[in-house]
Amino acid sequence: MEINIRRIGIEDVSALSVIARQTFYDTFTGTCTEADMQGFLDQYYSTTQLGKELLDEETFCFLAEADGEPVAYLQFKETYDNFPEIKKWKALELKRIYVLAGFHGKGIAQKLMDFFLDFATKKKYEAVWLGVWEHNIRAQKFYGKYGFEDSGYTHDFPIGSTPQTDKWFWKFLKQ
Numbered sequence: 557m558e559i560n561i562r563r564i565g566i567e568d569v570s571a572l573s574v575i576a577r578q579t580f581y582d583t584f585t586g587t588c589t590e591a592d593m594q595g596f597l598d599q600y601y602s603t604t605q606l607g608k609e610l611l612d613e614e615t616f617c618f619l620a621e622a623d624g625e626p627v628a629y630l631q632f633k634e635t636y637d638n639f640p641e642i643k644k645w646k647a648l649e650l651k652r653i654y655v656l657a658g659f660h661g662k663g664i665a666q667k668l669m670d671f672f673l674d675f676a677t678k679k680k681y682e683a684v685w686l687g688v689w690e691h692n693i694r695a696q697k698f699y700g701k702y703g704f705e706d707s708g709y710t711h712d713f714p715i716g717s718t719p720q721t722d723k724w725f726w727k728f729l730k731q
Contacts, residue, residue: 557622559664561671564617564629569607571626572619576601579628579654583692584715592716618671620655620664628655630668632675638687638711639724645682647726648675669702677729684729687711687722696725703727 564572577597585593599605609615609631620628631652636643650672655664676684686704688695696706704725713722 557662559667560621560624561618561630561667562621564610564619566607566610568619568626569603569610572606572610572617572629573601573603575619575626575629575656576606576652576654579656582657583654584689587689587691587720588715588718592718596715615651616675618668620668622659622662622664627659628653628664628668630672632672634681639685639709641707641709642683642685642724642726645728646680647683647685648679648681650684650686665698669698673702673729681729683726685724685726687713688725689713690721690723696723699725 580597580601581593588596610617612633615631615633617629617631619626620630629652630650632648632650634647635649636647639649653665653668653672655668673684684704685707686699688699690710704727707724707726709724710721711724713720
């Protein structure tokens with residue numbers, strides 16, 4: 557299987573919306589009410605919302621294709637809004653990394669993470685960080701393999717009216 561990673565353009569917004577909605581649903585279904593889930597998907601993963609994100613020049617969004625088929629995506633941005641403690645360093649937030657369930661275990665997430673870390677290193681970021689749901693142990697282990705550590709900080713990440721908590725993980729890069 558050939559994996560290609562490419563920057564997502566506005567012409568890809570429909571494909572991105574399909575992948576974003578499916579992967580988020582698969583990851584978090586059962587953790588909230590169906591109404592909360594559908595409201596969240598409509599608010600954050602509509603073509604309108606994702607189109608706005610794609611038009612933001614400071615947001616980087618990449619699609620992973622397996623043999624030409626979109627199967628995963630990655631989004632990152634230099635931002636400090638939700639994690640004030642990270643302002644001490646030049647830092648890049650990994651906002652989203654999602655792979656369709658049928659492609660788990662095929663090395664796609666690893667290729668996306670390698671791509672992200674290579675980008676951060678080349679752009680001379682001092683730190684990278686991300687939020688991960690406190691109960692998503694699989695994701696926490698994945699990030700741990702790449703040297704991310706629990707910072708000890710958390711933030712609220714409700715899905716609709718269902719409370720959820722994310723842990724902030726960080727990794728400091730050697731320059």
